[in-house]
Amino acid sequence: xxxxxxxxxxxxxxxxxxxxxxxxxxxxxxxxxxxxxxxxxxxxxxxxxxxxxxxxxxxxxxxxxxxxxxxxxxxxxxxxxxxxxxxxxxxxxxxxxxxxxxxxxxxxxxxxxxxxxxxxxxxxxxxxxxxxxxxxxxxxxxxxxxxxxxxxxxxxxxxxxxxxxxxxxxxxxxxxxxxxxxxxxxxxxxxxxxxxxxxxxxxxxxxxxxxxxxxxxxxxxxxxxxxxxxxxxxxxxxxxxxxxxxxxxxxxxxxxxxxxxxxxxxxxxx
Amino acid sequence: xxxxxxxxxxxxxxxxxxxxxxxxxxxxxxxxxxxxxxxxxxxxxxxxxxxxxxxxxxxxxxxxxxxxxxxxxxxxxxxxxxxxxxxxxxxxxxxxxxxxxxxxxxxxxxxxxxxxxxxxxxxxxxxxxxxxxxxxxxxxxxxxxxxxxxxxxxxxxxxxxxxxxxxxxxxxxxxxxxxxxxxxxxxxxxxxxxxxxxxxxxxxxxxxxxxxxxxxxxxxxxxxxxxxxxxxxxxxxxxxxxxxxxxxxxxxxxxxxxxxxxxxxxxxxxxxxxxxxxxxxxxxxxxxxxx
Numbered sequence: 001x002x003x004x005x006x007x008x009x010x011x012x013x014x015x016x017x018x019x020x021x022x023x024x025x026x027x028x029x030x031x032x033x034x035x036x037x038x039x040x041x042x043x044x045x046x047x048x049x050x051x052x053x054x055x056x057x058x059x060x061x062x063x064x065x066x067x068x069x070x071x072x073x074x075x076x077x078x079x080x081x082x083x084x085x086x087x088x089x090x091x092x093x094x095x096x097x098x099x100x101x102x103x104x105x106x107x108x109x110x111x112x113x114x115x116x117x118x119x120x121x122x123x124x125x126x127x128x129x130x131x132x133x134x135x136x137x138x139x140x141x142x143x144x145x146x147x148x149x150x151x152x153x154x155x156x157x158x159x160x161x162x163x164x165x166x167x168x169x170x171x172x173x174x175x176x177x178x179x180x181x182x183x184x185x186x187x188x189x190x191x192x193x194x195x196x197x198x199x200x201x202x203x204x205x206x207x208x209x210x211x212x213x214x215x216x217x218x219x220x221x222x223x224x225x226x227x228x229x230x231x232x233x234x235x236x237x238x239x240x241x242x243x244x245x246x247x248x249x250x251x252x253x254x255x256x257x258x259x260x261x262x263x264x265x266x267x268x269x270x
Numbered sequence: 271x272x273x274x275x276x277x278x279x280x281x282x283x284x285x286x287x288x289x290x291x292x293x294x295x296x297x298x299x300x301x302x303x304x305x306x307x308x309x310x311x312x313x314x315x316x317x318x319x320x321x322x323x324x325x326x327x328x329x330x331x332x333x334x335x336x337x338x339x340x341x342x343x344x345x346x347x348x349x350x351x352x353x354x355x356x357x358x359x360x361x362x363x364x365x366x367x368x369x370x371x372x373x374x375x376x377x378x379x380x381x382x383x384x385x386x387x388x389x390x391x392x393x394x395x396x397x398x399x400x401x402x403x404x405x406x407x408x409x410x411x412x413x414x415x416x417x418x419x420x421x422x423x424x425x426x427x428x429x430x431x432x433x434x435x436x437x438x439x440x441x442x443x444x445x446x447x448x449x450x451x452x453x454x455x456x457x458x459x460x461x462x463x464x465x466x467x468x469x470x471x472x473x474x475x476x477x478x479x480x481x482x483x484x485x486x487x488x489x490x491x492x493x494x495x496x497x498x499x500x501x502x503x504x505x506x507x508x509x510x511x512x513x514x515x516x517x518x519x520x521x522x523x524x525x526x527x528x529x530x531x532x533x534x535x536x537x538x539x540x541x542x543x544x545x546x547x548x549x550x551x552x553x554x555x556x557x558x559x560x561x
Contacts, residue, residue, distance in 0.1 A: 007444075017444040074447035077454060078435065078531070080524050107447050112454060112534050142371075151443065152310045154367030154404055155452050161370065161405050162455060172534075230373040233406075237370070240405050 003149050014071040015107070021072055023091025024065065030094040034122035037205055039104025040114070040173065043163055044140035045132040046187040048220035051104045053198055054205075056212040061099035066092065069105040073121075077113040086121045100205065104128065110163045112172050119176035126205055127177055131248070131255070132187035134164030134241040135234055135262035143226045161237070167247035174251075184252045188259035238262040310368045319387035327415035328386045330395035330498050333402040333466070334423030335456040337433045339480040343423060344397040346491055347498070349506035353395070354388035363398035366407040379414045393498060395419075402462045403455060412469035419498050420470055424542070425480035426554040427457030427535045428519045428528070436516060454534070460541035467545075477546045481553035519556055532556055 012018035026032065037054075039047055048068065055062040072089050079085075095101040102125070108114045109129060118125065131137075142160040150156045163169075173182060183204045190197040194215045202210060229237075245263050249255045257263045319325055332347070334340045348355050362385045369378065388394040395418070401407040402422070411418070434453050442449045466475060476497040483490040487509040495502040519528055539557045543549050551557050 012444075015445055015447055017446055071447065074450070077446075077450040078432065078523060078527060080527055081530075082524075082526075107451075111447055111451050113450075113530060116530050116533060150445075150448070154310070154364055154370075154400060155448075157310065157367070157370045158404050158455075159448055159451060162451065168461075175533075227371060229371050232373055233369070233371050236406055236409060239409075 014067060014069060015074065017075075019071075021088055021092075023088060024063070024094065026094055027063075029096050030063075031096075032091050032094050034090050035093045035102040035125050036095075036100035037102035037126040037128055038108070038118060038122065039102070039106065039128040039130070040118075041106050041109030041129045041163075041169065042131055042137060042166065043106040044137050044144055045106065045130040046190060047104050047106045047130050049217065050128075050130055050190065050198075050201070052217070052219055053194075053212050053215065054102075054201065057202060057207050057210045059099050059207050060205075061095040061101040063094050063101075066094075068103060069107075070103045071105050071107070073114045073117045074105070074107060074111055076117055077111070081117050081120065089121050100207070102126075107163075109166070109169045109173070110159075112169070115173045115176040125177075125181075127173060127182040128201065128204075129166075129170065129173075129182065129184045130187050130190065131166050131184060133260035133262050134166065134245065135229075135237045136260075138164055138237060139226045139229055143224060146227070147224055161240070164241055165244045167244045167251060170248065170251060184248075184255070186255055186259065189254075189256065192259075234262070238264075310371075312364075312368070314362065314365060314381070314385065316381065316384035317387060319384075323387040323389055325384050325387050327383055328395045328418055329393035330419040330421065331401070331411065331415070332395065332397035332421045332423060334397075334399060334421075334480075335402070335425070335430055335434070335459075336399040337430050337437060338399070338423045338425040339483060340397040340399050340423055343421070343478070343483060343494070344395075346487070346506040346509065347395070347494060350495060350500055350504050352392055352500040353498070354392045355394075362396045364400055366401055366404055366410050369410055370404070370406045374410050374413065382414045393500065395498075402466065403452070405465060408466045408469040418470075418474070420466065420475045421494060421497065422459075422463060422466065422475060422477045423480055423483070424459045424477060424549075426556055427459065427539070428531050428556045429554075431457055431531070432519055432522055433516070457535060458538045460538045460545055463542065463545055477549070479549060479553060482550060485553070528556070 006012070007016075007018065010018070012020075014021075023032070039051065041047075051068045054060050070089070070092050072092065076085065093101050093103070108118075118127075138160050141163060142157060145156055145160060146152055170182075170184065183201065185197055185200065195211070198212070198215065199209060202208070242263065245257060245260065249257050316325075330347075332340050332344050347353055362382075365382055365385070372378075386394045386396075401411065431453055434456070435450075438449070438453075463475070463477065476494070478490060478494065488505065491506055491509075492502040495504060516522070519531070523531070536557065539551070539554070543551065551559060
């Protein structure tokens, strides 16, 4: 009902049809261009927390009022993505001299049409991915989607399942971006040792070392109970993801599958 | 909800449902407890078995993406005198939806079997344009119907994608990423077939190409009947192909967009050819190898 009322007054979220993608007006000293980094995954993988830590770095430009998730590329699956559309996207990345900027739309990874669009509009962007135990991610993701008003249907569940095939999705990104332009980190490792992992992210983005205040802060944590998952169903989901998780471990040597309970008994990817 | 009220609402044509904004529709359904096939809370009501009918696992299932001819092919199959009318109803097509998170126990399997009443010596099946896109469904189908013969209908994934988006333009949630992601994913046939082949032996799975079915319905139907173990010489009526589409993709998309879609599907199409060597790519102009 809330969504209906918001839509009635023309208020749409960037992931909804109807959102006005006219770029924000530039402030003095700002210029626009392609993003320097784009986080593409994964939903409920700690990306809001990580993005906040990125923004805290003095060399990362943080324009108040611009959301972490632009969602702009999500809609260009069968639509033309010409220079006008690319210019609009770049318009959403104001920055000042000497700073870098970017976005993190965690759905992008699971949308196979996004990587080629990104390669067209921001070929030098550094790509960030945070992955998390796929079954835990599924539970959190589905709970989140339902709480946001997604219909409780098979399509919603299938979408939540689909997002956990990380290796399959990552392969598409690597078809369009060289491996050294893509950093995949593991949410569980970030929780266990955020300083080291954040140092990796900063270094990957060419940023100097920096210590944010309260690195272990809680961001965007849902207070809701997660959806119930029957133990046998959880095992089935784990089985569905197992091959993909092993493929991911082969692609990302730092991945430690022993940190994922759904892959219980699996060792480190190294 | 009061059953007569629910029954009355269920009879309201879908075009009137679509007049209500999708966000409000979901909210109303949530508040009233109304559910529809595909909803996680939906409990299908099996048809009542007539005298002399028995229930059990389906003998066959037609799986495939929407807009790939499943309904049409089911109508031809059920024209065969040895095939019971069976189901194209959404009830059965989306039976497996809730069981991603719920236990699929003997009670659930019995509920599934109850959906398939047939007289002795006739086979029965169902078609579902959705089950293949639910990654958890093939395993459950195999648990409930391990002997079932599976027919998989595939169609040029780009043409199918565009027609599917056209068909659902007035009736979808207002989240482009979600509905586009769902629509695109349904065209990754090799991925789905690989998943299916983890649940069923290859000999139980027959892959049919929609375009070939249209071009040669008699031959394709004979192949289908043979796969199902019924008399392949039966000539079903009518054989007119279902009509799909509003023109080829090359006339509907700019060259760059079409090229991107071809790139998106090309690896999966190549994998499908490896799995299904008789797939005829000359029937899929978007993927016809250049000579």
